[in-house]
Amino acid sequence: MTTSRFQQGLQLHSKVTSGGELELSLAMVPTPQPGENDVVIQVEAAPINPSDLGLLLGAADLSAATSSAGEHGPIVRAPVPAGAMRGMKARLDQAMEVGNEGAGTVVAAGSGAAAQALIGKRVTLAGGAMYSQFRVVDARQVMVLPDGATAEQGASAFVNPLTALGMVETMRMEGHTALVHTAAASNLGQMLNRLCLSEGVGLVNVVRTPSQAQMLRDQGAQHVVDSSAASFMDDLVAAITATGATLAFDAIGGGHLVGQILTAMEAGAVARMTEYSRYGSNTFKQAYIYGALDTRPTELSRAFGFSWAIGAWLLTPFLQKIGAESAMRLRARVAAELTTTFASKYQRTLSLTEALDLSNIAAYARRATGEKYLIDPSR
Numbered sequence: 026m027t028t029s030r031f032q033q034g035l036q037l038h039s040k041v042t043s044g045g046e047l048e049l050s051l052a053m054v055p056t057p058q059p060g061e062n063d064v065v066i067q068v069e070a071a072p073i074n075p076s077d078l079g080l081l082l083g084a085a086d087l088s089a090a091t092s093s094a095g096e097h098g099p100i101v102r103a104p105v106p107a108g109a110m111r112g113m114k115a116r117l118d119q120a121m122e123v124g125n126e127g128a129g130t131v132v133a134a135g136s137g138a139a140a141q142a143l144i145g146k147r148v149t150l151a152g153g154a155m156y157s158q159f160r161v162v163d164a165r166q167v168m169v170l171p172d173g174a175t176a177e178q179g180a181s182a183f184v185n186p187l188t189a190l191g192m193v194e195t196m197r198m199e200g201h202t203a204l205v206h207t208a209a210a211s212n213l214g215q216m217l218n219r220l221c222l223s224e225g226v227g228l229v230n231v232v233r234t235p236s237q238a239q240m241l242r243d244q245g246a247q248h249v250v251d252s253s254a255a256s257f258m259d260d261l262v263a264a265i266t267a268t269g270a271t272l273a274f275d276a277i278g279g280g281h282l283v284g285q286i287l288t289a290m291e292a293g294a295v296a297r298m299t300e301y302s303r304y305g306s307n308t309f310k311q312a313y314i315y316g317a318l319d320t321r322p323t324e325l326s327r328a329f330g331f332s333w334a335i336g337a338w339l340l341t342p343f344l345q346k347i348g349a350e351s352a353m354r355l356r357a358r359v360a361a362e363l364t365t366t367f368a369s370k371y372q373r374t375l376s377l378t379e380a381l382d383l384s385n386i387a388a389y390a391r392r393a394t395g396e397k398y399l400i401d402p403s404r
Contacts, residue, residue, distance in 0.1 A: 031056050031065055031132055034158030035097060035377050035402065038120040039081050041105055041113045047085035049101040049381055052120065057161045062137040064164050066148060070180035071127030071155040072369070073380075073389050073398045075276075075316060081123045084109035087390055092383050099381040124155030124400070128170065128179035132159075140164040147176060151183035156377065158402045168356055171363060177371065178364055180399060184340065185213040186359040186367035187352075188315070189220050191343045192274050194355070196226070199311065203227030205265065205273035205286055208318060209249070210237035210394045212369050213276075218246050219366045227268030231261070231282070237394060258285065266293035273312040274338065279319030283312050283335060284326050291329035305330020313338035318392060372396040376404035 033055050040048045059065055073081075083105065090103035105113065128149040134140035148167040152160055170179040196204050206217055209230035221228040222245050230249045232238050238249045248264040250257060264270075265286075271294075273286045287310050294306035310333040314323065323335075344352045359367050372388075372395070379385055380400050389398040 031067070031159050036154065036158070037081075037123055037156035037377055037380065037400075039083070039123050040118065040120045041083060041085075041110075041116055043117045045105050045107065045110055047083055047101075047103045047105055049081070049099075049386075050095055050120075051098040051377055051381065053097055054157070056159045059133060059135040059140070059161050060163075061135040062140050062164050063135045063161050064131045064140050064143050064148075064167065065133035066129045066150070066160045066162065066167070067132045068127050068129040068155055068157055068160055068402045069176035070129070070374070071124045071400045071402065072181045072184075072371070073400060074125060074181075074184055075318070075392055076184065077123060077125055078390060078392065079317075080121060082386070082390055083113065087387060090383055090386065092381070098378045101381050101383065101386065122154035122157070124157070125153060126151040126181065126183045127155035127160075127400075128176040128182065129160075129403070130176075131167075134164070137164070143167065143169070146170075147174065147179065149179035149182040156380070156400055156402060158377075168360055171360060174363060176401075177374070177399060178368070181212070181369040182359055182363060182367065185216055185369065187344065187355055188213055188340050189217040189367070190355045190358065191338075191340055192217060193220060193224060193226060194347065194351075195313075195338070195343065196272050199272065201270070201272040201311070203229070203268040203270035203272070205229040205231060205270050205290075206276075207231040207274070207282060207286075208233075208276035208316065208394070209246075210240055211276070212397050215241070215244060216367050216369075218244060222246075223366060227270060229261070229264045229268055229270050231286075233394075252282065258289065261285065261289040262292045265289045266296060269293070271308060271310050275312060275314045276316030277319045278314050278317040279321030279323055281324050281326070283314065283323055284329070287312055287329040287333055287335075288326070291333075294330075305332065307332050309333065311336070315339065369397065370395075371399040374399045374401050374404075376400070377402050379404075 085103040131143045150167045250260040290310040294308035315338040
């Protein structure tokens with residue numbers, strides 16, 4: 026079948042040139058002809074997640090960004106520091122499509138029955154290239170939103186909700202009973218707090234300001250510690266001791282925080298010991314770094330014994346590990362609790378053109394808590 030009036034649409038591209046420059050632009054691209062089992066989605070909402078910013082902006086120096094007029098909208102250019110270019114070799118001079126997830130309406134479909142049944146349905150997906158007016162994907166990739174749900178409500182139905190569920194699943198799979206989460210006032214952090222409250226899971230929320238701490242307490246959080254407080258380490262030890270948390274998920278990455286969390290876990294474990302050991306407690310402590318809000322080196326002061334590990338955690342490998350059946354179970358829960366446990370809030374919705382405005386780029390590049398942005402390519 027043809028895609029008629031959906032034959033082409035705007036798409037946001039990010040390119041790092043071999044000359045050391047980031048280039049953001051909009052291109053008019055043809056909409057692929059849907060195969061038998063494919064659907065054509067008019068994208069109406071796609072969040073700007075930290076994982077999107079890594080591809081969209083990379084390590085460019087945004088303080089030196091410039092904007093000029095292009096055929097389909099602004100063209101933004103910014104220098105990439107020479108030291109950061111070493112990690113860009115695989116993407117040089119390629120126009121990369123951006124946007125991990127989003128939601129929209131199925132406006133056309135292939136001839137297959139499953140695809141045809143989705144025409145007119147509002148769906149969500151993690152299909153990549155979601156900063157596009159139209160996306161063609163296999164019908165099996167999408168999740169139909171509940172009746173009455175808006176595209177904005179469904180836009181973040183994959184990355185953050187499945188990450189929150191994945192953290193709790195990982196806790197149980199690895200034999201832990203409570204966990205610590207940093208940058209806990211984020212959209213994801215608020216979801217995880219609601220999830221742990223509903224599941225009866227002990228959660229230590231680490232935030233960076235008193236206002237963030239109060240916000241989470243107002244949402245029912247039982248253990249919130251503020252890293253800016255003079256009493257931070259004492260508060261962290263007390264919260265970890267109270268919950269028995271031996272697993273942490275850290276969104277910050279750089280600096281001392283991971284080491285401080287492991288140290289606090291060890292302090293709680295040592296307090297329960299009945300015999301002294303020069304090697305510290307035998308309580309195993311695991312910290313997973315899943316973000317890079319701080320790009321400095323991760324620094325450890327070895328004050329947490331010898332029974333510990335630090336690793337990386339990413340959603341896609343986790344879903345592959347648990348298998349399709351378990352992943353579908355988690356997706357079904359997200360759909361059922363889309364407007365409650367897994368609800369997201371946004372600071373502002375931008376069109377594709379507005380997403381390339383220099384002032385807007387500066388705003389969403391800050392990754393500030395409570396300032397999540399959404400792109401509506403259909404505007």
